Amino acid sequence: MNASKLLSVEDVAVDLPTARGNLRAVDRVDLALGAGRTLGIVGESGCGKTMLSRAILQLLPKKAKLSGRVMFDGQDLVRCSPESLRKLRARSLAVVFQDPMTSLNPVLTIGTQLIETLQEHLELDGATAGRRAVELLAAVGIPAPEQRLTQYPHQLSGGMRQRVAIAIALSCEPKLLIADEPTTALDVTIQAQILDLLAREQRRRHMAMIIITHDLGVVAGRTDEVAVMYAGRVVERAPTPVLFKNMHMPYTEALLAAIPKLDAAPHTALPAISGRPPDPTRPLKGCSFWPRCRYADGRCESEKPRLEGAETAAHQFACFHPIKLAAGVGV
Amino acid sequence: MLGFLARRLFYLVPVLLAVSLLTFLIASLLPGDLAYVILGDQATPEKVAALRHDMGLDEPILLRYLGWLGHVLEGDFGRSFRTGQTVLQAVSERLPVSFELMLFAQIIALAIGVPLAIVCAARSGGTFDRFMTGTAFGMLSVPAFLSAILLIYLFAVELRWLPATGYVPFTEDPIGNLRFFVLPSLTLGLAEWPGIMRVLRSDMIATLQEDYITLAKAKGLKPSRILFVHALKPSSLTLITITGINIGRLMGGTVIVETIFALPGIGRLVVGAIGTRDLIILQGTVLCIACGYVLMNFIVDMLYAVIDPRIRHGHA
Amino acid sequence: MATLELPIQEEAVSPVRKGRRLGRLFWAAVGWMILVFAVAILAPVLPLPSPTDMDMLERRATFSALHWLGTDGLGRDELARLAYGARVSLLVGLCAPIIGVTIGGALGMLAGYFRGRFEALAVGSMDVLLAFPPLIFALAVVAFLGQSILNLTCVLGVLSIPAFMRVARAATLTLARREFVIAAQALGASHARILLRELLPNVALPLLAFFLLGVAVIILVEGALSFLGLGVPPPTSSWGSMIGEGRESLDVAPRLAFIPAIAMFLTVLSFNLIGDTLRAITDPRQGAL
Numbered sequence: 001m002n003a004s005k006l007l008s009v010e011d012v013a014v015d016l017p018t019a020r021g022n023l024r025a026v027d028r029v030d031l032a033l034g035a036g037r038t039l040g041i042v043g044e045s046g047c048g049k050t051m052l053s054r055a056i057l058q059l060l061p062k063k064a065k066l067s068g069r070v071m072f073d074g075q076d077l078v079r080c081s082p083e084s085l086r087k088l089r090a091r092s093l094a095v096v097f098q099d100p101m102t103s104l105n106p107v108l109t110i111g112t113q114l115i116e117t118l119q120e121h122l123e124l125d126g127a128t129a130g131r132r133a134v135e136l137l138a139a140v141g142i143p144a145p146e147q148r149l150t151q152y153p154h155q156l157s158g159g160m161r162q163r164v165a166i167a168i169a170l171s172c173e174p175k176l177l178i179a180d181e182p183t184t185a186l187d188v189t190i191q192a193q194i195l196d197l198l199a200r201e202q203r204r205r206h207m208a209m210i211i212i213t214h215d216l217g218v219v220a221g222r223t224d225e226v227a228v229m230y231a232g233r234v235v236e237r238a239p240t241p242v243l244f245k246n247m248h249m250p251y252t253e254a255l256l257a258a259i260p261k262l263d264a265a266p267h268t269a270l271p272a273i274s275g276r277p278p279d280p281t282r283p284l285k286g287c288s289f290w291p292r293c294r295y296a297d298g299r300c301e302s303e304k305p306r307l308e309g310a311e312t313a314a315h316q317f318a319c320f321h322p323i324k325l326a327a328g329v330g331v
Numbered sequence: 332m333l334g335f336l337a338r339r340l341f342y343l344v345p346v347l348l349a350v351s352l353l354t355f356l357i358a359s360l361l362p363g364d365l366a367y368v369i370l371g372d373q374a375t376p377e378k379v380a381a382l383r384h385d386m387g388l389d390e391p392i393l394l395r396y397l398g399w400l401g402h403v404l405e406g407d408f409g410r411s412f413r414t415g416q417t418v419l420q421a422v423s424e425r426l427p428v429s430f431e432l433m434l435f436a437q438i439i440a441l442a443i444g445v446p447l448a449i450v451c452a453a454r455s456g457g458t459f460d461r462f463m464t465g466t467a468f469g470m471l472s473v474p475a476f477l478s479a480i481l482l483i484y485l486f487a488v489e490l491r492w493l494p495a496t497g498y499v500p501f502t503e504d505p506i507g508n509l510r511f512f513v514l515p516s517l518t519l520g521l522a523e524w525p526g527i528m529r530v531l532r533s534d535m536i537a538t539l540q541e542d543y544i545t546l547a548k549a550k551g552l553k554p555s556r557i558l559f560v561h562a563l564k565p566s567s568l569t570l571i572t573i574t575g576i577n578i579g580r581l582m583g584g585t586v587i588v589e590t591i592f593a594l595p596g597i598g599r600l601v602v603g604a605i606g607t608r609d610l611i612i613l614q615g616t617v618l619c620i621a622c623g624y625v626l627m628n629f630i631v632d633m634l635y636a637v638i639d640p641r642i643r644h645g646h647a
Numbered sequence: 648m649a650t651l652e653l654p655i656q657e658e659a660v661s662p663v664r665k666g667r668r669l670g671r672l673f674w675a676a677v678g679w680m681i682l683v684f685a686v687a688i689l690a691p692v693l694p695l696p697s698p699t700d701m702d703m704l705e706r707r708a709t710f711s712a713l714h715w716l717g718t719d720g721l722g723r724d725e726l727a728r729l730a731y732g733a734r735v736s737l738l739v740g741l742c743a744p745i746i747g748v749t750i751g752g753a754l755g756m757l758a759g760y761f762r763g764r765f766e767a768l769a770v771g772s773m774d775v776l777l778a779f780p781p782l783i784f785a786l787a788v789v790a791f792l793g794q795s796i797l798n799l800t801c802v803l804g805v806l807s808i809p810a811f812m813r814v815a816r817a818a819t820l821t822l823a824r825r826e827f828v829i830a831a832q833a834l835g836a837s838h839a840r841i842l843l844r845e846l847l848p849n850v851a852l853p854l855l856a857f858f859l860l861g862v863a864v865i866i867l868v869e870g871a872l873s874f875l876g877l878g879v880p881p882p883t884s885s886w887g888s889m890i891g892e893g894r895e896s897l898d899v900a901p902r903l904a905f906i907p908a909i910a911m912f913l914t915v916l917s918f919n920l921i922g923d924t925l926r927a928i929t930d931p932r933q934g935a936l
Contacts, residue, residue: 059545089551102542107564116560117550168550349775357784360791468923472916474867476874476887480894480904488898583782587871591894601783605790605877617787624780 005071006035006208007056007176012068014051014060021281025051027232028068030307033225035175036206038199040219040240042255043229046277049212052229053178056210057095058085073175090121094174096198098181100161104153110137110164111149114171121172136167140197159190163197170201176208183218195222216252217259220244228252231278231288234307238315248315248322250293287319295321335636343629350621351403355396358614369412408615413607418615421600428498429596432515432588433581437574439520444527445570451528452535453558464532467525475522475584479591482514496593515592519584527573534569538562568635575631579624673924676917683914687733698727699882707900719889719903720896728889729910735885736911739800739869744861746804747811752854754808755815760823760842766816773809781806785868786877794880799872803865814857818850852929859922863915870911886911 014026026048033039043049054060056070058077070077073092077085097103105113114133118124124132130149137145140163153161162182169177179198183191195211199222202209211219219226219240226243228236228251236249247253254273261268275292278284287305290296299320307318366374366382382388388395402409408418447467451460487495493514501508538544539562547557586598593599597620604613686693696714702722709717716725758766788802822828823846831841866886872878873887874894881888886907893904 057549059549086551086553089549091551093549095546095549097542097546099542103546105543105547105561105565108561116552116556120550120552120556165546168546346775346778350778353775353779354787357787357791360788468919469916472863472867472912472919474871476871476890477908477912480890480897480908483894484897484901484904488901579780582780586782586786587875590875601786602875602877605786610791613787613790617783620783621779625778628778 004034005032006073007031007033008069008071009052009056010069010071012052012055012066012070014048014055015065015067016051016061017063017065018281023280024232024283025064025280026055027283029229029232029234031227031234031237033176033208033210035208037225038202038209038211038223040223040226041210041212041229042214042216042219042226044214044255044277046280047229048232048280049229050180053095053180053210053212057093057178059095087121090117090172090174092175094169094172094177096162096165096169096177096179096182099185100158100165101153101185103165104161106153109150109152110156114149114164114168117168117171132171133167136171137164139201140164140167140170141193142167158186159194162186162190162194166194166197166201170205170207173205174207176210177202178210178212180212181214182211184213184215191218198222215259216244216255228255231283232280233288233318234316235289235319236317237307238317242315246315248317249319250295250321250323251289253323254292295323297321336633339629339632343625346625347622350625351400351618352396354614354618354621355399357617358610359392359395361610403618408618409611411604411609411612413609413612416612418612418619421612422597422616422619425595425597425600427500428594429585429589429598431501431512432519432585432594432596433578435512435516436519436523436581436584436588437577439516440523440527440577441574443520444524445531447524448528448531448535449558449563451532452539452562455532455536455539464529467528470521470525473522475518475587476591478521479514479518479588482518483591486514496591498594511592511594515588515594518591519581519588522584523577523580526577527570530573531566531570534566535562538566541565571631571634575628578627578631582620582624672920676920679913679917680921683733683910683917684737686730687737690727690730690734693730695727695730696724698723698731700724707896707903709902716906717900717902720892720900725903725906728884729886729907732884732886732889732907733910733914735796735879735883736866736869736887736914739796739803739879739885740862740866742800743803743865743869744807744811744858746801747807747861748854748858750804751808751811751813752815752850755812755817756819756842756846756850758812759816759819760838760846769812770816773812776806777809782868782871785872789872789877794877796879796883799869799878803868807861807865810861811854811857814853815850818853819846822846822849853926856922856926856929859918859925863918863922866911866915866918 009029009031011028011030012026013024013028016023016025029048029052031039031052041049041052051060051064055066056072056077058070058080060066066078068078072088075088077088080088104110111130111133114136115126115129118129118132119126122129133149134145137148142148142160142163148156148164153164156164162185166182177198182198183194186194195218198209198211201207211223213219216226221240223240226238226240227234228243228249230251236243236247236252238247243252244256247256251273254271257271258273260270273292278288278291284290284301286299286301286303287293287296290300293300297320303320305318305320307316309316366379366386366388370378370382390398406419408422410417411421414421447463451463454460483495486493494511495514498511499507544557544561547561552561582598585596586601588594589596589599590602597616601613601616601620604610604616700723702718704722705714705718706720706722707718708714708722711717714724714726716729719725719728754769758769785799785802785806789798792798792802828841828845831845836844869878869885870887870890873885874891876888876891878887879885884892889907890904890911893901893907896903
């Protein structure tokens, strides 16, 4: 069933040894993504979404321990040699990080940072690479692209810098682009532009994309499928329109309620989710969300619900008391 | 860029003035009187008074300073009353020797320190790293004169491979010249490399944690390129800082090394002048050295701007 | 050649690892320091021959029951000279940084606390002092002022002021923004009270660490100057002078140079070890407060 998928994350867990004990950042996650499709991974800070993306990219910190398989294009990235992994990068796997001020090297020119990728993987000569770089900068909507080649990151605005980071990521026509909180560090007014740019390029290149964010609003209308993460696990997964219309997880409901709505009356209080995520070095026995959940009961405290679909296999959730479920099914 | 340069040059002038004032004040600390020193055992009250008047030593200190400064700006740093040579002559004769020593020493220090720092940063926490860090720490407790003794004992006394003292100009005998410089440069270089290695290593370790290094890895660049282009370049600013700070230490070091190895450099000029109480030479030479130090630091500052474009554009 | 410009942002090893790795080394260093101090302080009452008694028949003698470490070029007992040399080296080595830490520490705290023009003036004056290559400065002052232990100590002390000022100022700048200082100000405490009761105890710790490192540096600088004959005036001798004298006998009796050299190396290394460990522990920026 997964043979046709470009990316298949199977039973991946990430453990980090810390001073206070073992920290389970990602707790046995399964994900799949087909070529040309977009997946949104949503969750609050500390839910493990960034660690998951690093696990997929094989860029985990040295101390981290990874278990499970990451099947990409038929290969298990976890078992790849460093050299073959390196060759895969940029051409197959690309990433855009959250803050372009820190993800771009401050002492190298934009041109250098773009061209070096082109030269490394596409083996272009200097002049061709330079022309290609200018084309890429123009494609991501940067005005006067020739001049940018000799400029440094600090000379550009935040939005421009992120466009450069996107240009770098797209430069070798990757099959999968992972965008980790691509707009969080940017002005609200720029956010929509950047997200539209990503969506446009994704469609044009028929590229698979994963957008990681804490904001459900970002994935609405821009992704094919959404996976909601909490405390290191995927707690709900569904095609995007289904999730928004018909969500089952109390946590997802709470996340959606926390988005300010345009048509709400002025000064409406935003319902924040009370409490805090659990300490990842001390995992809870039962459902990780139960201390903050309105529908929780004794079973939630003692037993961990499994991720499974009730009505359809495409819509999975991990809850004993899912909401908006058709009466008589599940629980 | 030019604006930056102009601003720094502007700042240079008061520093040089302050240095000249400080030098003058040090020289005027003399508890006795310069005239007595010059006349030695020929001093009689009348001769002393006459000489003092001739040299302007009976004027108020501020006027003496300004007078002296005036001479200095015309190029007259004074003349030795022992040898008759002017300070500038003495200094320019010896400058090449000290310069050669400092250059070789710094090259040796960098040649040892930089590669070690890079390797240790790339493999930080490993056995090699811990061993080298410990060695560097231990070497910090071995000053130049101790290394000198050790090297002289090993290579000059026991093995007899290299000469312990002596000098011949490069233009006369290049090979001989280099032979005489081996031990002195090695001494100074061994004293300097631990400082360079420690600071560059810790800076590179910090740099290697940065997000842009992770992105460079994500781009699939070769590890050598990541290390030498992406990581070393931002850290090279620290390297320049160290080299800059080192210049002051090197200058002090040349005093010791030149004296031990009998190299006719500026350091030895200073020590010799102290020995013969040739205070005019001493004062003039100290001024030259101090001004040279200020200028070297200024050049280092300029180098910062070249390496880190943020400083050029005023963003640092 | 050691510097009077103490390293600013060096961190040799992270504190946790250092603690584990240097457990034994640290205590060995402490042990050596205690030994050296004990010998130096007790030298006059220890059963040692006089360091100035010359025995012309026993010049450069090797180890014997009478002279445990042999004799030097003038027949003087090497062990006794080593002990008395320790007194001089440690005296200068301790007193000079005391001058530096008191004046530099005070200046730094005041500069970091009051900021403004006072800070600019203090930092500016330090910059003037730092514009001079340190050893040249020391040489020049000692040459013009006269060679004596007092002059030497004062010059080296003055040269160490900028480094201590920098440490004190950096620590004060970090601490002055912490809650406990703002709280004290809100309670109406006077400047003097805040400086002495709140800031000083916290600044004192990093200053102590740098003090120990400063001692190491000063011992080396004094050693270098005395080695050249330009430091401690003869006939008093420090370890540096002993090494300098031993240099003449390198071909026949290298131990005359190496014995004081080893003593100096071990002592300096001990101060460096202890100071560095302390610094790793007490750096206020590591949020221990």
